[in-house]
Amino acid sequence: MSDIKNNSFVRWLSRNPIWGFVVIVFVFFSFAADHFFALQNVENILVQASTIGLIALGLTLVMINGNIDLSVGAILALAATVTVDMQGWETLAFLGDWVLLVAVLAGLLCGTLLGGLNGLIVWKTGVDSFIVTLGAMLGIRGLVFVYTREQSFYASSFAYSDFGSSSIGPLPTLAVLFIACAIVIHVLLSRTVHGRNTYAVGGNREAAVNAGIRVGPHMVVNFMIGGFFAALAGLALSTQMGASTPNMGREYELWTITAIVLGGTKLTGGSGSIVGTLGGVLAISILRNGMNLMQVPSFYVLVVLGVILIAVLALDKHLNRRTAQEPAL
Amino acid sequence: MDKAATDGWSVRQILAQQGILIAFVLAMLVFGLFSDRFLAFDNIMAVLRQTGIVGVMAIGVTIVVIGGNLDLSVGSMLSMATVLVVDLHDRIGPGPAILIMFCAVLAAGAINGVLVGYLRLNSLIVTLGMLSALQGITLIYTDGKNVDIANQSDTWFAIFGRGDIAGIPTPIVMFFGVAVLGHVLLTRMPFGRKVYATGGNPRTAVYSGIRRGRIVFLTYLISAFTVGCSALILGSRVMGSQNNVGQGYELLVLSAVILGGTSLLGGSGNILKTVIGVLILGFIQNGLLLLGFPYYAQWLVTWVVIILTVWLDVASKRHSLWSPIA
Amino acid sequence: MTGEITPVLSVKDVVKTFPAVRALDGVTLDIRRGEVHALLGENGAGKSTLMKILAGMFTPDSGSITLDGREVAPKSPLEAKALGIVLIHQELSLVEELTVAENVFLGALPRRSFGFVDWNALHRQTAEILRRLNCDFAPTSIVGDLSIARKQMVEIARALTVDAKVVIFDEPTASLTDQEKLVLFDIIADLKAAGVGIVYISHRMEEIFRISDRITVLRDGAYRGTLDTAATSEAEVTRLMIGRSLDYSRNTETVAAGAIVLETRGLSCGDLFQDVSFSVRAGEVVGFSGLIGAGRSELAETLFGLRRPTAGAILIDGAEVSVETPTNAIRHGISLVPESRKEQGLVLGMNCRDNITLPQIDALRRGPFLSPAAELDIYDSYQKRLSIRSPGWRQLVRNLSGGNQQKIVIGKWLAMKPRLLIVDEPTRGIDVGSKAEIHNLIRELARGGYAVIVISSEMPEILHVSDRIVTMYHGRVMREFTAAEANEDSLVQAISGLN
């Protein structure tokens, strides 16, 4: 009985080797860094992971779909900016506290629409999503600067930033939000027709077309989900800051993609999972947090991070190593 | 000539595939129309000089991408190389400094190559890891300080960024020189054919007796070599270097490569089009500056231009404006 | 009776051109309810193109399609499916990462509320279909783990998911074994009985004559005529197709036994095959016969340096060698025409010439540079010898018809002038004319002193080309036959493990 359990656990782990790594670094830092192994710190890690984590949820869909979205960092900034700014609009003052809701919806809508725009361009023009969203990464960041005139915006009440540091029971609200969203996306991906089609389109686009899946609109929906989560991450981050800055979210796309790929999603699409993505996000967050607590000098943090990324990959490869009987490619 | 005729390929069909070239000419004309300085000889020379840095690296990265991989480490490798060559210049003289710099970048490239080529690790993560690690190593090396060349007026090192060869600015000579070399390598030599095959279908390449690992390894060495060349231009042009001088170049370079129609999936691409991609990016930036666009409006315009350019390119290849996907 | 039946589907004067290729040049065809209509033609004749037009994947330049008396113009596979036209693709059109059930119902997964997949219904219906098809894998198996034949069955299973008016099978049997073929024919009979119109494309005459009611022949994209199967003969059809008749005799040449080129002693590779010993002489064609999973392909891959043997020895010219990589194998004079042209044989995005010259590219130099003339020579000569139908060497292999793609792979390895040529299912999807041509080539190579190993699941092919036949069953060599003593019955016995 326990043998079977053991077996299926091992199989699970070999499909998600990143979780093995998460456990290893967690144990390592628990011994190596003071203050690491504490509930408060675990909460910190979850909150810190929530930003990249939320982006990663949507981006995982986009990537399994065989596309990529490099503009998520810029969308994050734009959504945060819009939401924070709208709270202070005179014209909306009559709404009272409801302005917060309107502002949040507006921010999320911005993200969703921009994601949709990316998707639409990818669909209609047939230009590779990499280049479309690379352009959008620059362009949307430009929009942010045009909108903000290079200034940071500041949430007028601390209520907004208090949300960022509030808790539900023992867990920080943002961590709860992140985990709840992860569950929703996991279910979407593994249980719904849309989710299964996401794999189909990414795995073999031609086959999906031949089978009558409306690939274009399907991709647009996923880009919209990607944009939505980037925006949500922007809101989550801006509640932590009580402000938005035009430079926020820079280079997040690269780290998010790294987390997702570490989690086992293929850049070419067709495979991947939220469980893996979660592992990838946690791995990076724990590394960052642990090295802070260990006071690794900042120059060395970069080197360690780089080396570990590659090491994880090598480990993964080693675990999943094909037998000698496979063709040596 | 009549070979083409019997093949059933008309000149028109071949021309129709040059969407990117058409986009480039269009862009030049538009900017030329709005700014009288844009097409001035001096300006064109200045832009070509500037684009040399991105351009040379873009050649190397094109080769890596055709081979089916990515190289995001070029940005921080450029930082490392520039810092190294500038720092060593005053200590051991330009010649040895250049030598050591090339050894260093080739070593970094070799690590990429071994990890991606022989150990078959995912190139995105490997080179992103390298990006991070090399940035750290550069900072550790300089202890976080800027490095400068003390005596800037009489060192022959100045030739790479500031001088010219036979009246043509050196960065331009290097850019086009490396481009021609790369083009010849890819289209006229067995190595190039193997790179295309490896990127196009790695399994078939192996089944055809191509040593896939070695080919990928070599593409990374080439890419590292081009980074070294760019570092010469950059270091000499600035006569100093910040630790993060190459930051962001990886995406710039990749944009130029993709703008040139090289597919990220590997197996297709063309150096000459990459050159046009580099020039488009360089001239857009310059043109927008000359037109006095506010900085961030420049980004918005770049967005539109990039998408329109690539769109024109893919549309010309498939002979229809809209993608056939339902 | 013939004249009065209203066709369920008719195609009139359809024209389709691709850049530099006129694929269909005014084709007319009608499919009746409850008939099996075979479509024949050489590789590149336009069969798949016509079918893709029916399935909404291409739009014709001109011409009309009428379904049940109504003119239709399906613009997408979705529309075609809604109209009741189902196409089973020549090239597998599956998502490797998904399960069998998800692939069978791709694009039409049963739903519950809120867009959730109804897994119960999905698995139940798929299990049902798999049972009808006599398949031995589960609806939950991952398609990527299946063998080619099983994947083909998954593809075929799709035909049974909808109430189709017309089902098109584009070379469904190219990678099926005999047993699976029989199941397929039963299914076709069922569909036929239910009044479905069936289009059946194949290069295998015996199948055509076994199941079809009428035969339409295309040639160079043009319609050549429709014949009643009962009233015609292989010879007539062949003549219509390729303009001459063919000879299907057994190999009766005597072996000019040369020196032993390759020998294996007790070669094993894990649980794929064990203790394989055989030898091939110069001037000899050795056929390998076996069922799917017998381990022939793996044996070939091991000889070619793609897999490491776990025991035993490989001897070339009597000396033990270690063939560790394909590069190494090529240096020893071994060529392998692999089993799967798309995955192992071709770089689809490369042009014809470059694909053919790929393995010997290092040798085609003048100084450090490639010699286009030498490359073109090779392309031209094999294009002619194998009658590869392509508008020119610049055409991307992706745009060739399936059979022509296969010819490119064969040409690629023949051009190496190997001492030992291994061909794995060499004529999969190749038209009868070219097949004969390839068989002749293989014989000719042998006469020229080459050693050849032919792996094929087609019994007639093996019997036709081989001097000696080695049979395998479950990774082990069963029996060896000489050409003279082998016949279909004895082979079937041996490859089924009945000694």
Added chain:
Amino acid sequence: AEKIKIGITQNNVGVDSYQTTYEKAFIAAAAKNPDVETVVLDAGGDVARQIGQMQDLIQQKVDVIIIWPTDGKAVVPVVRKAHQAGIPVVVTNSNIAADGMDFIAAFSGPNNIQQGASAAELMCEALGNKGEIVQISGQPGYTTAIERQKGFEDQLAKSCPDVKILETQPGDWNREKAQRVMEAFLVKYNKIDGVYSGDDNMGVGALNAAKAANRAKDIKFVGATNFAVGYEAMERGEYYGSIYQSPVDDAEAALATAIAVKAGKQVPKLNYFETPKITKANMDKFTKPVF
């Protein structure tokens, strides 16, 4: 005395020598004081990471936190959090937004607005109150860049309204970028009398470009944050003037403020250290910057 534990989170070490020298000086100064133990962190220019680091410092229960804000507004809530956790916060180098002033114990650093203004005065002086100039600003969106630009533009309008700014473009604190921007300016404007750059690093880039176009002689260069390269160019007479700002002073002031705060001493809210003008005329009074 009991040891005090000071945590510092810096903006972006390694992005320029100033910040690196600051860090070195800070660690050196702390090492000299046997009663001080430090936790030194770097946000790498990312606000989110800086907030994370603040949370980590609060988690470690350090005695004082020094923060070099990546963004003056965005760090306010987390500064407030530290304040609520009873940990005094000292802001260094560039100040946080007005709303956050209640939650900090003190600010210590240069006055960037004042620096911009001083640079404007230098520019007026160099051009004789008349001429046309271009401005190369720092990285958009960063407080230091914004404040210097504002200080410069406001003071220029006041001191010498006849000096006109033709155009402003950012050089992102990057010498090569500044060089490229200047090259475009040189093509675009036949007459440029002066260049103001947000720091000397970019200023020297502009100088490089002008020299290459043989127009350096006609142009006066004014910068801020005097770098070694700027100092040398000034010696050669190619560079008119700059603002002298020592990272060592900056770091030591921050540490001293933090120690004083912890000791419960009365500390003024705003502690600016001197950032004087430097030109060829008075440069011998200053040691050459080490960065």
